[in-house]
Every structure is written in C-alpha cells, then in structure tokens.
Amino acid sequence: MKTWQISYWRKKGAVLKKRLTVFSILLILILASVAVLIIFSEIGGEEKISNTPRLNNGRKWNIAYLQSGENSNNTQTLKALVDGLAKLGWLKPVKWEGLGKDAGSRQYWDYICDNISSDYLTFAKSAYWSSDWQTPKRNSNRREILSRLNNAKDIDIFIALGIWSGQDLATNLHKVPVLVISPVNPKTAGIIRDGAQGFPHIFAKYDPEIINRQIRMFHLLTGFKKLGVVYDPSDSNQLLSNLEELKSASHEKKFELIIKTVPYGILPPVESAKALFKAYGELSKEADAIWITADNPSLPEIMRAVHKNKVPTWSPYGERFVESGVLFSIRTFPAENAADYAEAVAMIFNGMLPRDINPVISNRYELMINHVTAKIIDYKIPRGLLLAADNNFLITKAKEKNDQSK
Numbered sequence: 001m002k003t004w005q006i007s008y009w010r011k012k013g014a015v016l017k018k019r020l021t022v023f024s025i026l027l028i029l030i031l032a033s034v035a036v037l038i039i040f041s042e043i044g045g046e047e048k049i050s051n052t053p054r055l056n057n058g059r060k061w062n063i064a065y066l067q068s069g070e071n072s073n074n075t076q077t078l079k080a081l082v083d084g085l086a087k088l089g090w091l092k093p094v095k096w097e098g099l100g101k102d103a104g105s106r107q108y109w110d111y112i113c114d115n116i117s118s119d120y121l122t123f124a125k126s127a128y129w130s131s132d133w134q135t136p137k138r139n140s141n142r143r144e145i146l147s148r149l150n151n152a153k154d155i156d157i158f159i160a161l162g163i164w165s166g167q168d169l170a171t172n173l174h175k176v177p178v179l180v181i182s183p184v185n186p187k188t189a190g191i192i193r194d195g196a197q198g199f200p201h202i203f204a205k206y207d208p209e210i211i212n213r214q215i216r217m218f219h220l221l222t223g224f225k226k227l228g229v230v231y232d233p234s235d236s237n238q239l240l241s242n243l244e245e246l247k248s249a250s251h252e253k254k255f256e257l258i259i260k261t262v263p264y265g266i267l268p269p270v271e272s273a274k275a276l277f278k279a280y281g282e283l284s285k286e287a288d289a290i291w292i293t294a295d296n297p298s299l300p301e302i303m304r305a306v307h308k309n310k311v312p313t314w315s316p317y318g319e320r321f322v323e324s325g326v327l328f329s330i331r332t333f334p335a336e337n338a339a340d341y342a343e344a345v346a347m348i349f350n351g352m353l354p355r356d357i358n359p360v361i362s363n364r365y366e367l368m369i370n371h372v373t374a375k376i377i378d379y380k381i382p383r384g385l386l387l388a389a390d391n392n393f394l395i396t397k398a399k400e401k402n403d404q405s406k
Contacts, residue, residue, distance in 0.1 A: 262276055
C-alpha cells in the first residue's frame, strides 16, 4: 500500500474513532438519564403518601357529615366508607347490627358514633347535617357549618354527599378538607376548578360519563324520538335537571327535547306536587319518554298519571325513584368503592392535598327495572338487555313498593 493511502486510512480511522467516542458518550448520557428517571419514579412510588393510621398531633381525627337530602345511596355510602376505613386499620370492623331496613342516614350516623372502636377517629353526633332538599335549611346549615369550622375548629374532614353539599363547602371561607361524593359532574357544578381558581382542600370523586351513559342506554332501550324533562329554574346551573347533558345528547342522537319549567324546589309541598302533576301529565302526552329528575313526596301518584299514557321513564337518581314507579334507574356499588373513599380520607390524614388525589372513577352500575311499571305501560323488556347493557351495567329486579294495580 502506498504512503498516501496509509495516511488516508489513518485519518479516516481517527475520524471514525472520534465519532465512536462521541457516540459512546451520548449513549452513556442517554442511559444515565433513563436510569435517573427510573430511580426517581421508584423513589416517587416509595414516597407515595401512606394510608397508615396515625393521630392528628396526638389527638383523634374528627369526621363530619353533610348531605343535600335523603337518598337511597347515602346509607350505603356511609357504611362503605366506614368498612373501608376498617380494612385499612383506622378502626375495628363494625357489626352493623340492629339497624332496620328503612334506617336513614341520621340513624346510620348515630349508630356509627355509638358503636365504632378506633384509636384514631371520632364521629360526633353533633357533626351531622342534612339540608333535606330545602333551600332555607340549606342556607342555615351552611352558615352554621362555616361558623363551626372557623370558630370551634374541631372538625378535620367533611364527607359531603350530594351536589348542594359539595357546592356549599367548596369555598375558600374555610380550609377544612372536604370529600365530595355526588352523581353530578363536580367540574360542571363548580366544585372542582382548575388553576388558581381551584380549591386545594376539596376532593370530589366522580364518573364524568355517568349521566351521558344513562341517556344513551335509555335511548337504546326505548328508541324515543321525543324526550321530556321537567326543569326547575331555581336550579340556576341546570345541574340537577341534567339539561346540559340532555341537550348535548339530543344533538348527538337526533331526538327532540321537550322541556317543562316548574320551580318545584322553592314551591310549598302541596303547590309543588300540583305543578309537577300537571307538567308530567302534559309531557306524557307530548313525549315518547320522560327523564325524571324532579323529586317529590307525591312522585308515586305522579308516575301513575304518566303511566296512563304508556310512557317509559328513567331517573339517574337511584332506587327510591324506581320504587316510586319510574321504569329505569341505576345505582352504584358503594361497597366496591369503599377502598377508594377510605384511601382518600387516609391519604388526606397523612398529609396529601385533597386536590392532588385523582378524582376520576369508572364505576360499575346496577340497572334497575320496575317490572310492575313495565307491565302497566306494556313495555317488553328485551331478552338481550344484559348484552346491550355493556360492562358498565348489571341487571336487577328492583324493589317494587308502588302498587299500581289499584
């Protein structure tokens, strides 16, 4: 080989060696970066907020409770939360003996206060509030609670059931952690807010698709072209009537939405019942199906009037509505979510900021059918209903307290 060729290949080799050296350095840096990321992610996992029971600076944590009003899921949720905390070791397992079938949340709360055994937690009888779906009582409860939070300062966390409760406690007028459990989207309700407008002490568990999923299911099961709903104008955010979701679904599924306006939330009970009776009577003549959100002691009577026109109905608000004559509703599985509720409380007690806990859940739901109502309105329950219900729904035969054969 000639001299110039040797010189050429030596230079080539030097360049190649230099490039390999640079490549090796870059590769080492990349691998080191990946290693650092893995180490930090593992450290983060190890440093994840604990749910181990602990005292609050030497004293027990005091838990309070606020509900918008009585609901068939409230007692199940309370029981699930307590059972979940027991599994985590915050209290001893509760036997739940002596509670009648019709015991309400007040009875459950008193039972918890009297019967739990815990080195870490207390549930005080004086720390229970219910607004009973009444605006005046809601307002007085809010004033009383805020006064206690800022003066007595003896409450460490609030369990808030229902949209009213969440809205009333989602404020910077106090700093006590609040766990909100509601079927209504808390973002739409203003309970959860993004950025600087958010409340660091508020945590709300929710399924963002819970209402939309039910509207789609109702449409699938009945194929309605016109859907009726009663809207309460005192519900300024259109939340309890689900208007936002219904309007969106009407565009998606190409059905007509018929809205009747009744201020049932602020009317006296007798006037409210009369106004709702009239509104639902009119809807049952105009619509193919009705979305029931208006609650009233006279609901069974109102439903009997609707059934005369053979109209299927759906309420997103649970078993009590189905027992009153509504054809379809759903209920969640509070026992399955007990771990989630309890974990959130435990993490908050161990120092985690409530808003930093992931709020989104994906529940399974039990689809309830009132078979008495189905017979009265000549609705044939599809044989393939279980398949149509997808994995988010299970089917049950609901309790049928309504005697519509009279």
